Amino acid sequence: MSLSTGCLWSSFMHYPETKLPNVGTTIFSVMSQLATEHHAINLSQGFPDFDGPQLMRDRVVHYMQSGANQYAPFIGVPSLRQAIKDKVARHYGADVDAESEVTVTSGASEAIYAAITATVRQGDEVIVFDPCYDCYEPAVELNGGVCRHVALDLPEFKINWQALEQAISPRTRMIIVNAPHNPSGASLSRDELDRLAELIRDTNILLLGDEVYEHIVFDGLSHNSLLTHKELAQRSFVISSFGKTYHITGWKVGYCIAPGALSAELRKVHQYITFCTPTPMQLAIADYMNTHPEYESELSGFYQKKRDLFCHEIRRSRFEFTPAKGSYFQLADYSQISDMDDVSFARWLTTEAGVAAIPVSVFCERPKPDARLIRFCFAKNEETLKHAGERLCRL
Ligand SMILES: Cc1ncc(COP(=O)(O)O)c(C=O)c1O
Numbered sequence: 001m002s003l004s005t006g007c008l009w010s011s012f013m014h015y016p017e018t019k020l021p022n023v024g025t026t027i028f029s030v031m032s033q034l035a036t037e038h039h040a041i042n043l044s045q046g047f048p049d050f051d052g053p054q055l056m057r058d059r060v061v062h063y064m065q066s067g068a069n070q071y072a073p074f075i076g077v078p079s080l081r082q083a084i085k086d087k088v089a090r091h092y093g094a095d096v097d098a099e100s101e102v103t104v105t106s107g108a109s110e111a112i113y114a115a116i117t118a119t120v121r122q123g124d125e126v127i128v129f130d131p132c133y134d135c136y137e138p139a140v141e142l143n144g145g146v147c148r149h150v151a152l153d154l155p156e157f158k159i160n161w162q163a164l165e166q167a168i169s170p171r172t173r174m175i176i177v178n179a180p181h182n183p184s185g186a187s188l189s190r191d192e193l194d195r196l197a198e199l200i201r202d203t204n205i206l207l208l209g210d211e212v213y214e215h216i217v218f219d220g221l222s223h224n225s226l227l228t229h230k231e232l233a234q235r236s237f238v239i240s241s242f243g244k245t246y247h248i249t250g251w252k253v254g255y256c257i258a259p260g261a262l263s264a265e266l267r268k269v270h271q272y273i274t275f276c277t278p279t280p281m282q283l284a285i286a287d288y289m290n291t292h293p294e295y296e297s298e299l300s301g302f303y304q305k306k307r308d309l310f311c312h313e314i315r316r317s318r319f320e321f322t323p324a325k326g327s328y329f330q331l332a333d334y335s336q337i338s339d340m341d342d343v344s345f346a347r348w349l350t351t352e353a354g355v356a357a358i359p360v361s362v363f364c365e366r367p368k369p370d371a372r373l374i375r376f377c378f379a380k381n382e383e384t385l386k387h388a389g390e391r392l393c394r395l
Helices: 006-012 027-037 054-065 078-092 107-119 136-142 161-167 190-200 260-273 279-291 295-313 342-353 382-393
Strands: 102-105 125-130 146-151 172-178 206-210 236-241 254-257 329-333 373-377
Touching (some): 078 102, 078 279, 102 260, 107 172, 107 260, 136 146, 295 329, 342 373
Parallel strands (some): 125 146, 206 236
Antiparallel strands (some): 102 254, 236 254, 329 373
């Protein structure tokens, strides 16, 4: 008898219970799909609608045509690790060892997953700040850990130190710090880093610094990487993404910097997730970083223009907002327009007004019932931003 029909299989097969009962399709995919179906302008998912540097793309072609098509060394090609080392020395005055402390990964997402998997055990607690990027908690749960959510203080999305102190327990393995912050763009000040250091000084708590928007900070502010803080850097996985910096999110190349002992553990996991990251992309990024070291410092100006344009376009709308201080997201309060909850409003905005955005409550464990915030991505061409602004001003 043939077993080729799905029906027959399912009659005697018991599939295991899901390991992630609280996880469905991410809101980013849901909103992007809805935007496509309704021909809406997609300001929901965080990716640019323009390409990365031409020269970098040319170098990928060059490397593919000249035989660089096999596995890269699992920790990353030497030229890219060296370029990362040079970059963090330039920006943060950090002296890291390219051989033992820098690991190239398949996007920041893989580095985050590997860092958590390498260190979080059954029953461990990991502190995250809400609103919180969505890939941390599933990784913690798959490793038997539990996330403790600490709400940031609005409207400036600052750490509530009392709440953080209360959330720390003998089981706290790690604190995840995302700065510049998605979705608010908030950064950490030098004083806040010192305060964090003081709070965890006598513990073994690790830090995971998600710094994928490190080169996108506005109005003359600077990004205080965990790498600038010697004491914190000793207990940190500092993670970034070339996707965000070079407008190449689809290449999925990122990296993690951590002290040798932590990097060694991360690498044990990384080698069994992807083993390595595509070779031609790594070589091309390294070449571009070496020939254009000024690029990273110019990125804030590039995105500040976009932020300013978008804010200018929506200044006559009924949305209320404070211009973002970093990242490529702008939050906006829609309470003058509607009293719908934010998920319903984001759907309505996509299907009826033709602009897709992300509801902020999906980043929170316990969203405030009266919160009326949505997130727009302004990593878009001028025409896209102007067009979206026109539509938003009609509401
Ligand atoms: C805060 C944050 N961390 C990590 C990532 C994932 O980066 P990558 O695409 O390099 O995996 C993103 C992407 O949107 C992000 O916003």
